[in-house]
Amino acid sequence: RLAIDLKDAPVAYSVLNKEFLDALQITGLEQAADWAPNTTRVPDHGHENTWGGSVLVSSRGVSSFFAQRDFFQMQMDFDSYNLDRFDYGRGPNAVLFGFASFGGTQNVVSKQARTDRTFGETRLSYGSWDFRRGTLDYNTRIGDKAAVRVNFMEQRAQGWRDGEFNNRRGFHIAGKLKLSPK
Numbered sequence: 694r695l696a697i698d699l700k701d702a703p704v705a706y707s708v709l710n711k712e713f714l715d716a717l718q719i720t721g722l723e724q725a726a727d728w729a730p731n732t733t734r735v736p737d738h739g740h741e742n743t744w745g746g747s748v749l750v751s752s753r754g755v756s757s758f759f760a761q762r763d764f765f766q767m768q769m770d771f772d773s774y775n776l777d778r779f780d781y782g783r784g785p786n787a788v789l790f791g792f793a794s795f796g797g798t799q800n801v802v803s804k805q806a807r808t809d810r811t812f813g814e815t816r817l818s819y820g821s822w823d824f825r826r827g828t829l830d831y832n833t834r835i836g837d838k839a840a841v842r843v844n845f846m847e848q849r850a851q852g853w854r855d856g857e858f859n860n861r862r863g864f865h866i867a868g869k870l871k872l873s874p875k
Contacts, residue, residue: 704782704783704784705730705731705782705783705784705797706780706781706782706783707729707730707732707780707781707783708778708779708780708781709725709728709729709778709779709780709781710777710778711773711776711777711778713728714773714776714778714779715816718818718820719773719779720772720773720774720826720848721771721772721773722750722760722771722779722799722801725773725779726750726781726799729779729781729799730781730783731752731753731783732750732751732752732781732783732797732799733750733751734750734751735750735751735756750781750799751796752781752782752783752784752796752797752798752799753783753784753796753797755796755797756796760798760799760800760801761792761798761799761800761801762800762801762803763800763801763802763803764800766792771801772846772861772863774828774830774844774845774846774863774865775803775804775844775846775863775865776801776802776803776804777802777803777804777805778801778802779799779800779801779802780799780800780801780802781797781798781799781800782797782798782799782800783796783797784796784797803865803867804830804842804844804865804867805842805867805869806832806840806841806842806867806868806869807832807834807840807842807869808834808837808838808839808840808869808871809834810832810834811832811833811834812831812832813829813830813831813832814828814829814830814831815827815828815829815830816828820850822850822851822852822853823849823850823851824848824849824850824851825848825849825850826846826847826848826849826850827846827847827848828844828845828846829843829844829845829846830842830843830844831843831844837871838870838871838872839868839869839870839871840868840869841866841867841868841869842866842867842868843864843865843866844863844864844865844866845863845864845865846861846862846863846864847861847862847863848860848861848862
């Protein structure tokens with residue numbers, strides 16, 4: 694929210710970038726919280742948590758409010774197939790980065806269409822308990838001033854308990870049109 698570099702901002706702020714998420718196969722904000730400093734998940738034991746959202750994170754021992762997507766408040770666990778990074782602001786100064794409690798805030802940054810190049814990536818993952826996941830990320834530039842980016846994900850997974858499953862399917866499209874050089 695401030696026009697300063699993140700390194701100069703007066704807040705404890707951690708970024709889990711796409712390379713880190715891919716290396717550890719982290720697919721959700723809840724899993725990512727296990728890797729952020731001074732941040733933990735708050736289990737709700739099958740009940741709705743205090744704030745009514747699906748993911749509750751504690752920073753420095755104090756519960757945070759809802760997670761944010763691109764600094765707008767959302768009540769959901771985000772899947773990483775269409776995200777560039779997970780951010781964690783800790784402490785009361787995290788209010789500089791959107792809606793926060795004095796414990797901090799968590800934010801995800803969406804993938805955006807890029808006008809500098811055309812690229813694509815396909816990922817297939819397999820794991821225990823019949824886990825299968827495929828993702829597609831494709832960006833195409835249209836001249837120097839426009840681009841379209843498409844992301845798709847499908848996941849099929851069983852759990853270690855009978856009848857448990859985690860099946861997901863997602864589609865995301867983003868576009869960019871530069872009207873002026875700035």
